[in-house]
Amino acid sequence: MGSIALNKRISVTLEKWISTSKHNAIKSNNETTLSKVTAKHASDFVMSPFRFPGSKGRAIKYIRPFWERINHDEYREPLFGGGAVFFAKPKVKFNWINDIDRELIITLKVMADPVAREQLIQRVTSEVATKERFEEIKAWKPTSDIEIAHRFFYINRTSYCGIMKQPPWGYHPKKSVPPLKWGDRIRKAGEKLEGVKITQYDFSEVITAPPTGKTVFLFIDPPYYHSDQKRAYTHSFSIKDHYRLCKLLQNTSYYFCLTYDDCPEIRNMYSWANIHPVSWRYHTANSRKAKRKMGRELIITNY
Numbered sequence: 001m002g003s004i005a006l007n008k009r010i011s012v013t014l015e016k017w018i019s020t021s022k023h024n025a026i027k028s029n030n031e032t033t034l035s036k037v038t039a040k041h042a043s044d045f046v047m048s049p050f051r052f053p054g055s056k057g058r059a060i061k062y063i064r065p066f067w068e069r070i071n072h073d074e075y076r077e078p079l080f081g082g083g084a085v086f087f088a089k090p091k092v093k094f095n096w097i098n099d100i101d102r103e104l105i106i107t108l109k110v111m112a113d114p115v116a117r118e119q120l121i122q123r124v125t126s127e128v129a130t131k132e133r134f135e136e137i138k139a140w141k142p143t144s145d146i147e148i149a150h151r152f153f154y155i156n157r158t159s160y161c162g163i164m165k166q167p168p169w170g171y172h173p174k175k176s177v178p179p180l181k182w183g184d185r186i187r188k189a190g191e192k193l194e195g196v197k198i199t200q201y202d203f204s205e206v207i208t209a210p211p212t213g214k215t216v217f218l219f220i221d222p223p224y225y226h227s228d229q230k231r232a233y234t235h236s237f238s239i240k241d242h243y244r245l246c247k248l249l250q251n252t253s254y255y256f257c258l259t260y261d262d263c264p265e266i267r268n269m270y271s272w273a274n275i276h277p278v279s280w281r282y283h284t285a286n287s288r289k290a291k292r293k294m295g296r297e298l299i300i301t302n303y
C-alpha cells in the first residue's frame, strides 16, 4: 500500500492566503462570513457514498473557503473519484461531474435515477459482507448497468481502503459501515446527483467545453504526482497527463481550484499560479497512530 495517504488531517490554518490582496479582490460585495455561509448550506452536505483512495472527505473544511470565494453558477469536477467536494458543496445552477472510470460513472448514473436507485438499494442492503461473498462478487461478470453498480458499490464498501483495482478484502465487522446502512448513503447521494450532468470523458473535454452558465468554477483533484497511485487507482496519471492538465489550466478562462501533493515538480509546473501550501497529517494504511507522519499538500488557484 506504501505511500497512499489516508485519514489526512490538516494542521495549519489558511489565514495566510485569506489575507492576501489577490483573494480579497475576488470577494464579492454580497459575500457573507464563512461561518454564515457554512450554516446556510449545512443541509446541502452529503457524505460521499464511496470510499476512495486520496478522497478529500477529511479536507472539506479547508477546501470550502476556496469555493465560497467564487460566485459561480456552473460547477465542473473533471476528475470525480469519490466526489467528496461535490457531495459537500451546495449545488449550483449547472453541475457537471466526470471521470474516465466507466464503472464509477455507470454507478453514479444508476444512483441519480430514482427508479434504478431503489433497485440498487434493494440489492445491496440484502448483501452480506463476508470474505466468501466478496470473492464471489469479484469473480462476477455483470451484464447490465444495475449489476455493474451493484458489483462496484459492494466492492467499494468492502475492499481495503475502497481500492477497486485488484481489490483486497478490507471489511471490518466492528468498524466498517454494514450493508443495512448502505442504502441510506446511496439515497442521499443519489438525490443530490439528480439533474447533474455525468460523463465519462478525458478531463480535457470538461475543462475546455464552452460555458453553459455565466461563471464556471472547476474543482480538480488529480492523482498525486508522487504516489503509489498505480496500485490504488484503476486509472492513474502519467507525467504527460500532469503536464497536459497544467497547460489546460494555464489557458482556461474559468476559475479553478486544484489540489496536489507538495513537491518541487508541481511547484515548478504551477509557478505561474497562486500556490497555497497546507500541512496535512496523514498515515498510510499500514501505519499505527504513533507512526503518523506529516505530509504536505498544495491548494493551487488562478484567483
Ligand SMILES: C[S@@+](CC[C@H](N)C(=O)[O-])C[C@H]1O[C@@H](n2cnc3c(N)ncnc32)[C@H](O)[C@@H]1O
Pocket: 052, 053, 054, 055, 056, 057, 078, 079, 080, 081, 082, 083, 084, 085, 098, 099, 100, 101, 201, 202, 203, 204, 221, 222, 223, 224, 233, 234, 235, 236, 237
Ligand atoms: C484522486 S482521484 C479523485 C478523488 C476525489 N476528489 C475524492 O474526493 O474522492 C482522481 C480520479 O481521476 C480519474 N482519472 C484518471 N485519469 C483520468 C482522465 N484522463 N480523465 C478523467 N478522469 C481521470 C480517476 O479515475 C480517479 O477517479
